[in-house]
Amino acid sequence: MIPGYMLMGYIFMFTALFGSVLALIQRDLMKSVILIGLEGLAVAFLFQTLRAPDVGITQAILGAALLPGIFAITVYKTRREEE
Amino acid sequence: MYEKFFEKLKQGEDIAGAFTADFQMVLLISLGVLLFFRLFTTVRLAIVASFIALLLVIRAIPLVFRVSKEHSDTFDSMLFYFALAIGLVIVLLGGI
Amino acid sequence: MSLETLFQPMCFLTAAGLVVVGLYAVIFMDNLLKKIIGVTLISDGVNLVLITGGFNKIVAIISPEQAENGVTSVIYEGLKEYPEFAAQAAYPLPSALVLTSIVISVSIFAIMLAIAIKLYNHYNSMSCSVIFKEVDE
Amino acid sequence: MNLDTIFVPALLVAFPLIAAICLNFLHGKDRVVKAVAIISVVVVLVLPWITDAAVYWFGGHPQVENVTGGTNIVLSKLNLAIVYKYAAIQKLFIAILAILASAAVLIHFTERVSGVYVAMIMLGVASTSAVIMADDIFNIFVFLEILTISQAALVIAIGSIQAYKTAIKYLIFGGIAGSSILLGIAILLNNYGLLNVSDLNRAITLDIEAGIPHALIVACALIFVGWLFESGMVPFHIIKSDVYSKARPSVAAFMQTQTKFVLVALWVVILRLFYGISTFNALVLGVGILSMVFGVMMALKQTEITRLLAYVAVAQAGLVGVGLGIGTRAAVTASIFHAVNDALAMAILFLSVSVVLHITHTVDMRKMGGLLWKTGYVPFLCLLGIFAVSGMPPFNTYQSEFRIITAASTAGYPELSVLIILTSIATLVALMKGFYTIYLKEGQDYLTDKELTPVSYSWGTEVFMVLLVAICLAIGLTPQNVFPYIEQFVQTLGVI
Numbered sequence: 099m100i101p102g103y104m105l106m107g108y109i110f111m112f113t114a115l116f117g118s119v120l121a122l123i124q125r126d127l128m129k130s131v132i133l134i135g136l137e138g139l140a141v142a143f144l145f146q147t148l149r150a151p152d153v154g155i156t157q158a159i160l161g162a163a164l165l166p167g168i169f170a171i172t173v174y175k176t177r178r179e180e181e
Numbered sequence: 182m183y184e185k186f187f188e189k190l191k192q193g194e195d196i197a198g199a200f201t202a203d204f205q206m207v208l209l210i211s212l213g214v215l216l217f218f219r220l221f222t223t224v225r226l227a228i229v230a231s232f233i234a235l236l237l238v239i240r241a242i243p244l245v246f247r248v249s250k251e252h253s254d255t256f257d258s259m260l261f262y263f264a265l266a267i268g269l270v271i272v273l274l275g276g277i
Numbered sequence: 278m279s280l281e282t283l284f285q286p287m288c289f290l291t292a293a294g295l296v297v298v299g300l301y302a303v304i305f306m307d308n309l310l311k312k313i314i315g316v317t318l319i320s321d322g323v324n325l326v327l328i329t330g331g332f333n334k335i336v337a338i339i340s341p342e343q344a345e346n347g348v349t350s351v352i353y354e355g356l357k358e359y360p361e362f363a364a365q366a367a368y369p370l371p372s373a374l375v376l377t378s379i380v381i382s383v384s385i386f387a388i389m390l391a392i393a394i395k396l397y398n399h400y401n402s403m404s405c406s407v408i409f410k411e412v413d414e
Numbered sequence: 415m416n417l418d419t420i421f422v423p424a425l426l427v428a429f430p431l432i433a434a435i436c437l438n439f440l441h442g443k444d445r446v447v448k449a450v451a452i453i454s455v456v457v458v459l460v461l462p463w464i465t466d467a468a469v470y471w472f473g474g475h476p477q478v479e480n481v482t483g484g485t486n487i488v489l490s491k492l493n494l495a496i497v498y499k500y501a502a503i504q505k506l507f508i509a510i511l512a513i514l515a516s517a518a519v520l521i522h523f524t525e526r527v528s529g530v531y532v533a534m535i536m537l538g539v540a541s542t543s544a545v546i547m548a549d550d551i552f553n554i555f556v557f558l559e560i561l562t563i564s565q566a567a568l569v570i571a572i573g574s575i576q577a578y579k580t581a582i583k584y585l586i587f588g589g590i591a592g593s594s595i596l597l598g599i600a601i602l603l604n605n606y607g608l609l610n611v612s613d614l615n616r617a618i619t620l621d622i623e624a625g626i627p628h629a630l631i632v633a634c635a636l637i638f639v640g641w642l643f644e645s646g647m648v649p650f651h652i653i654k655s656d657v658y659s660k661a662r663p664s665v666a667a668f669m670q671t672q673t674k675f676v677l678v679a680l681w682v683v684i685l686r687l688f689y690g691i692s693t694f695n696a697l698v699l700g701v702g703i704l705s706m707v708f709g710v711m712m713a714l715k716q717t718e719i720t721r722l723l724a725y726v727a728v729a730q731a732g733l734v735g736v737g738l739g740i741g742t743r744a745a746v747t748a749s750i751f752h753a754v755n756d757a758l759a760m761a762i763l764f765l766s767v768s769v770v771l772h773i774t775h776t777v778d779m780r781k782m783g784g785l786l787w788k789t790g791y792v793p794f795l796c797l798l799g800i801f802a803v804s805g806m807p808p809f810n811t812y813q814s815e816f817r818i819i820t821a822a823s824t825a826g827y828p829e830l831s832v833l834i835i836l837t838s839i840a841t842l843v844a845l846m847k848g849f850y851t852i853y854l855k856e857g858q859d860y861l862t863d864k865e866l867t868p869v870s871y872s873w874g875t876e877v878f879m880v881l882l883v884a885i886c887l888a889i890g891l892t893p894q895n896v897f898p899y900i901e902q903f904v905q906t907l908g909v910i
Binding site for chain 4: 296300303309312313316319320322323326327330331370371374377378381382384385388389392393395396399408409
Binding site for chain 4: 198199201202204205206208209212213215216245248249252256259262263265266267270271273274275
């Protein structure tokens with residue numbers, strides 16, 4: 099039987115891919131910010147399943163928390179709807 | 182050839198260096214063809230090919246303005262050339 | 278081809294998918310922020326490639342005498358005492374590299390966003406066709 | 415505590431980084447910033463001459479003996495940590511880099527000097543010298559990214575909207591090109607498990623005997639595209655010349671030196687890794703020719719003086735690429751020599767334009783003119799600079815271009831020497847056009863409104879221009895004290 103964490107790995111792979119595609123299709127930029135955060139988180143978990151926990155933590159902090167934060171500030175300062 | 186440049190001048194283009202640039206473009210194409218064919222095929226074919234290239238280029242002489250239009254600063258033209266560069270490099274190195 | 282052995286190729290595929298989506302966003306999306314997201318996706322995908330490369334024992338430094346008798350992948354001599362750990366250990370070098378690479382891509386991303394805000398204040402539009410229109414002002 | 419434990423090659427990178435960080439923090443207080451800036455510039459100038467040639471292993475453990483005297487040389491010696499090689503040619507590169515960095519900093523010293531501006535120049539010095547010395551591809555990648563950021567920041571320092579547009583384009587391309595280099599490194603790491611260039615060199619030579627694996631070709635293509643971006647070759651020459659023309663001219667002089675040295679340093683790394691691929695040299699040659707010709711062609715058509723110089727700088731980088739592409743030992747030595755000479759010669763022109771910009775506040779050549787008698791020695795030095803760039807005999811570029819042309823014809827490409835000669839002629843035409851519009855044309859509006867006594871511009875520019883002309887002449891008249899070092903360096907490559 100496949101070990102549990104590898105099964106989770108497959109789920110994170112799909113969330114990462116679909117998250118990024120959905121983020122780019124969105125017209126409302128705030129939604130795409132959240133989806134990018136989700137995608138960063140999925141990649142962070144993927145690193146964890148690939149036996150690189152330290153990188154997973156960094157990616158979680160930077161990719162899932164800091165980047166969406168900065169990005170949200172930018173969207174706040176500019177416009178929400180992408181024309 | 183002169184009147185082509187003259188009507189370009191009427192359009193207010195700055196053609197001060199255009200003659201040298203054009204001469205350079207002609208030389209690049211003819212010598213490039215010569216070098217390319219000389220390396221990969223017989224020398225005689227190379228000479229014939231370079232003459233044909235020379236004639237073609239002479240007919241479309243004010244090349245510079247077309248080339249400089251290509252060199253516009255817009256983002257998309259740069260990205261297109263970037264994508265072209267990656268493809269060309271992989272193919273030329275024999276990846277495919 | 279059980280699911281377990283399929284895990285690493287699938288990771289490579291997702292990384293490739295991320296890079297392709299990122300490249301598509303940079304080249305074809307008109308909104309400047311979408312292009313910046315594209316660059317982030319590309320660097321995420323490349324980091325993923327680096328890490329999945331070190332996942333199982335594909336990468337190993339082969340000492341000369343092992344190379345003679347055709348050894349392709351090897352367990353480190355130092356790990357002989359812990360066979361089950363050695364069997365599962367990932368190659369440590371890529372994870373060290375990805376740490377710096379993530380930090381660098383975040384710093385580039387932050388600068389790009391700052392400039393994007395500045396450009397928006399001047400052009401009050403985020404679309405590249407407006408900002409980079411070939412205009413000789 | 416004897417000296418050679420302190421002045422170690424790594425200090426050449428560490429000190430500018432520390433200086434950059436301190437200057438960043440001192441941004442507010444001007445007097446302190448000026449003091450720290452002067453100190454750091456002086457130390458950066460002196461450092462290359464103090465540190466003696468050495469191979470520096472980070473973490474101090476030299477090559478690990480995998481097996482003593484093993485017949486199969488596969489990885490018998492293994493560099494565990496990052497290795498910096500600091501030989502005569504690296505000293506030459508970094509010394510010239512330091513001179514131009516000090517020029518970029520000291521010229522605008524009369525007006526208010528912002529800490530961040532000097533910090534970015536120090537960052538540029540640190541990253542370029544790291545790329546020149548490093549023997550570890552990931553270390554090179556990290557410092558290439560830092561180089562991209564510092565150059566973008568130097569473009570932003572101008573503050574105009576055009577500068578922001580160029581900076582964002584440059585950063586986006588830098589991000590993609592950097593990621594493509596990292597992808598190439600990832601593929602190499604997955605296949606060979608090594609990062610050190612000399613180890614990879616040995617590992618790949620063994621691997622190639624059994625035919626070239628596709629992974630190696632894709633890795634070479636990716637790193638090659640990254641190299642194209644860093645050195646401003648064909649598809650990226652537009653963005654690169656845009657960056658030069660939007661930055662301050664004295665900074666642009668510093669940047670074009672960085673690009674040429676990074677071009678040579680990266681080419682050495684790529685050659686040592688991928689010389690096995692048959693069409694590698696032909697590709698470098700093709701890219702060099704295209705960027706040389708397009709560079710000069712666009713230079714001839716420009717109406718802005720800074721853009722004209724930017725395209726000439728890109729064309730000379732293309733000429734260096736052609737020399738490297740030819741691949742014979744003589745051609746490679748000549749092109750590295752030309753990279754050194756041309757960095758110096760182009761700097762003179764950029765500095766002369768910085769004086770013109772200081773007076774006329776406009777870049778457009780149609781609105782300039784009549785500055786011949788108003789700016790002291792600058793026109794004369796600018797004329798010398800033009801002769802230097804296009805390779806007139808007494809100057810150093812003549813020595814190197816002459817050697818490239820002879821190397822091209824002896825290597826069996828006579829067409830190339832014809833093209834190179836025409837390029838240097840076209841460069842002269844373009845620069846003469848620039849010289850005429852700035853100095854010889856009749857006066858413009860800005861002259862009449864304020865009666866220009868010898869215009870007050872920072873005398874620093876003149877000092878540096880005289881210094882650069884003197885160096886150019888010195889190398890030009892006595893090339894034998896620079897050329898043999900380059901020949902030894904090319905021999906040690908052992909790959910050509």
